[in-house]
Amino acid sequence: MSRTHRRAVVAVAVSFSLIGLASALIFPTAAGAHALAGKQDLPIPEWLFAWGASLVLIVSFVALTIAWRQPRLEEGEWRALSGRVWALLVNPIAEIAAGAVGVLLLGVTVWSGLYGTEAPDRNFSITFVFVTVWLGFVILSLFLGDIFRAFNPWRAIARTASGAFTRLVGQAPPPLAFPERLGRWPAAIGLMGFLWLELIYGASGLQTVGLTPRTVAIAALAYSAYTFVAMALYGIEKWCDRGETFSVYFGMFGRLAPLEARDGRLGRRRWLAGATGWATVPGSIAVILITIAGTTFDGAQEGLLNGAIGEVFDLLFDHGNGLEPVLSLRLASSLFMALTLGVVAAIYWAGVKGMGAEGSKESSMLSLGRSFAHSLIPIGLAYLFAHYFSLVLFQEQAQFTYLLSDPLGDGSNYFGTAGSGIDYGLIGAEAVWYVQVAALVIGHVAALTMGHDRALGEYRDMRRATQSQYWMLALMVSFTVLGLMLLSSANG
Amino acid sequence: MDSRKFPALMALVGVVVAVGLFLLLKDDTAEKDTELAGGSAPQGQEPPPDHADEGNQEPKPEPKPEQPETPTIEIRDGGPAGGVQELEFSSGDEAGFEVISDVADELHFHGYDAYIDVAPGKPTTFAFEAEIEGVFELESHTTGVLMAEISVVPD
Numbered sequence: 001m002s003r004t005h006r007r008a009v010v011a012v013a014v015s016f017s018l019i020g021l022a023s024a025l026i027f028p029t030a031a032g033a034h035a036l037a038g039k040q041d042l043p044i045p046e047w048l049f050a051w052g053a054s055l056v057l058i059v060s061f062v063a064l065t066i067a068w069r070q071p072r073l074e075e076g077e078w079r080a081l082s083g084r085v086w087a088l089l090v091n092p093i094a095e096i097a098a099g100a101v102g103v104l105l106l107g108v109t110v111w112s113g114l115y116g117t118e119a120p121d122r123n124f125s126i127t128f129v130f131v132t133v134w135l136g137f138v139i140l141s142l143f144l145g146d147i148f149r150a151f152n153p154w155r156a157i158a159r160t161a162s163g164a165f166t167r168l169v170g171q172a173p174p175p176l177a178f179p180e181r182l183g184r185w186p187a188a189i190g191l192m193g194f195l196w197l198e199l200i201y202g203a204s205g206l207q208t209v210g211l212t213p214r215t216v217a218i219a220a221l222a223y224s225a226y227t228f229v230a231m232a233l234y235g236i237e238k239w240c241d242r243g244e245t246f247s248v249y250f251g252m253f254g255r256l257a258p259l260e261a262r263d264g265r266l267g268r269r270r271w272l273a274g275a276t277g278w279a280t281v282p283g284s285i286a287v288i289l290i291t292i293a294g295t296t297f298d299g300a301q302e303g304l305l306n307g308a309i310g311e312v313f314d315l316l317f318d319h320g321n322g323l324e325p326v327l328s329l330r331l332a333s334s335l336f337m338a339l340t341l342g343v344v345a346a347i348y349w350a351g352v353k354g355m356g357a358e359g360s361k362e363s364s365m366l367s368l369g370r371s372f373a374h375s376l377i378p379i380g381l382a383y384l385f386a387h388y389f390s391l392v393l394f395q396e397q398a399q400f401t402y403l404l405s406d407p408l409g410d411g412s413n414y415f416g417t418a419g420s421g422i423d424y425g426l427i428g429a430e431a432v433w434y435v436q437v438a439a440l441v442i443g444h445v446a447a448l449t450m451g452h453d454r455a456l457g458e459y460r461d462m463r464r465a466t467q468s469q470y471w472m473l474a475l476m477v478s479f480t481v482l483g484l485m486l487l488s489s490a491n492g
Numbered sequence: 493m494d495s496r497k498f499p500a501l502m503a504l505v506g507v508v509v510a511v512g513l514f515l516l517l518k519d520d521t522a523e524k525d526t527e528l529a530g531g532s533a534p535q536g537q538e539p540p541p542d543h544a545d546e547g548n549q550e551p552k553p554e555p556k557p558e559q560p561e562t563p564t565i566e567i568r569d570g571g572p573a574g575g576v577q578e579l580e581f582s583s584g585d586e587a588g589f590e591v592i593s594d595v596a597d598e599l600h601f602h603g604y605d606a607y608i609d610v611a612p613g614k615p616t617t618f619a620f621e622a623e624i625e626g627v628f629e630l631e632s633h634t635t636g637v638l639m640a641e642i643s644v645v646p647d
Contacts, residue, residue: 039603039626042645047519054517055510062506066499390626424603429583429625429646 039424041390044433049488052437056444056480060473063448071457073273078260080267090266099156106153108407113217117409123213124407130198131395135388141254148250154227158236175235178242183282188290190245195294200333253381272450279373288376293341295383299486305336351475359464371458375450379479382443386436386487397422436487444480565640567593577640581622582647588619603628
């Protein structure tokens with residue numbers, strides 16, 4: 001059996017055993033609580049899991065057979081869009097307006113957090129931050145590119161302040177040089193912090209410890225202060241590109257989009273092509289792996305990991321260690337979140353190792369890993385979509401009805417929409433399942449596409465490129481099947 | 493075969509296999525696990541209460557002849573006895589459960605957005621039409637403690 005065949009067989013065997021493992025681990029829903037969730041998703045039934053996993057395999061092998069031979073996503077082709085419509089959307093005035101909207105909404109978030117009701121589901125801030133912005137901008141960025149840049153309140157405030165400073169005092173000293181080796185690590189750490197706040201600090205065990213609106217407001221203020229200092233030190237645009245958590249996070253998804261603005265003009269590029277080379281900046285791999293691990297942990301903490309977390313909690317709380325229950329739960333959960341990240345990272349690097357750097361343009365595992373990590377972005381997006389789309393569907397109803405008109409939850413009705421509520425009957429359980437599975441399959445296809453294309457550009461000859469792809473296939477199948485597994489064993 | 497047609501053919505075969513597998517695997521039967529978890533079952537068979545208003549939140553629907561055991565949630569010392577209860581109902585059914593509590597409290601049934609008053613001494617029966625599918629939390633509105641997870645599954 002030739003080496004190519006052997007590698008192919010190993011990759012397929014790995015994939016199948018993972019599916020087998022996953023099937024064995026499907027078990028029913030476990031308890032959990034979400035401050036916001038009025039309705040949580042039912043776990044996907046076994047037959048749908050089996051079908052999803054089979055479909056993923058079928059699609060992967062079909063894709064390998066019909067795959068193209070020349071890289072298509074490597075060039076940074078960008079064609080400016082001509083026409084009045086586009087100029088109306090992308091121009092300095094629109095940018096200023098968008099920035100103003102961002103600042104206004106940040107203000108409302110802080111105000112409602114500090115002065116509004118403590119009930120998380122009736123306060124503007126919680127839904128706005130964790131659903132409308134955190135999930136909404138991911139979807140928007142997928143289609144519209146780096147749109148957060150225009151709405152970024154910290155960038156808007158900093159640019160205004162910087163402009164005023166220059167006008168009143170004179171040219172400011174040049175910013176410090178940003179250490180390139182630091183790369184996107186500040187954003188990765190910020191992302192970890194946000195997810196920790198959302199999933200662990202704000203998680204409930206049996207008691208609703210919950211994330212209070214007040215905490216959100218204080219966190220927003222603290223983050224603003226930190227961001228302004230960083231922007232002053234390293235420059236606004238540089239910090240947005242490397243260190244500002246939300247800019248980097250949404251910008252990552254924006255790389256998949258067919259739209260990109262350069263020098264104030266809107267332009268078109270191929271879907272997915274903008275992401276090539278994104279991960280070469282140090283710390284970028286951490287950003288995408290943390291993204292996937294965060295959603296994985298959120299799904300697992302109520303399903304697969306619930307028992308394990310409970311046991312560590314008991315260990316810390318009951319057995320004479322005397323730790324408070326809340327602290328014990330947070331410690332236990334944090335431990336498992338770190339473990340989840342470890343597992344996700346291990347899957348990725350195992351795949352990279354399998355691909356191997358020989359015959360490639362890279363000289364080390366690290367640079368090889370960096371040249372391929374962008375192909376995980378659609379998987380991260382698919383995870384987010386599958387896990388949260390029904391939450392978005394319901395909470396956005398709240399966002400535009402009673403949360404908009406009554407942001408403090410005190411009975412006001414500014415826009416007249418406070419009377420309406422959420423219609424939970426909008427979508428049935430089966431429809432949700434199909435959307436979830438479809439999201440994972442589409443994400444898988446996009447990831448395969450990007451990985452395949454990169455391999456063509458990376459490896460010297462077709463034989464090595466094909467070999468590397470079998471490993472990439474196993475990697476992608478692992479993540480997608482893991483995603484399906486989470487859906488079938490957790491709720492919400 | 494024309495090499496340009498090959499990819500299209502492969503894709504078509506893939507789609508056919510995928511659809512075929514789907515139809516083969518799809519399980520249309522209702523969830524087999526209709527075992528409704530509850531705390532301590534009251535007395536074996538539970539007749540509907542004679543006084544329609546006592547302890548009920550909503551006008552009771554016509555009692556079905558083959559009344560299955562109504563699941564009971566028992567609240568003791570601020571939490572659910574036996575851990576968080578898992579209840580399951582079929583979509584479209586006339587559903588209901590009973591709550592027995594040792595203290596006066598108000599429970600919030602998420603999704604269906606109902607508030608259920610409970611008091612010591614008398615069990616509260618809550619009846620509803622299981623129209624919305626999903627998993628819903630039943631928690632104490634005052635303390636936030638999760639009492640039950642109620643699933644409404646498609647049939």
